[in-house]
Amino acid sequence: MSWIGVCDAEQVQEDFPYSGKIEGKEIGIYLVDGEFYALEDVCPHAYALLSQGFVEDGKVECPLHEAVFDVKTGQCLHGPGGRNLNRYPVRVFENQIQITFIEETVA
């Protein structure tokens, strides 16, 4: 499994996810309850970056049409999201957030 550096841990805050393009994919990095999570960042409904949406209580709301996703699982909770989000394994190595592109999806 190869890990790819995304950002420093300090660049991710509970209410301000980090958004970055990693190897051509838009990725959002979230901090919830002291743990980091990585999700695909483009909403599956249309084109909006979820990391620019409203984040509260472990959920992110799409800024365009308000689909809501669970940050920990990627599950679409309600709204027009259409499907769950791909998640990516995250680790912190020497204060750097790293991900790998093995997708974890909710059944």
Ligand code: FES
């Ligand atoms: S683009 Fe996200 S809900 Fe429509």
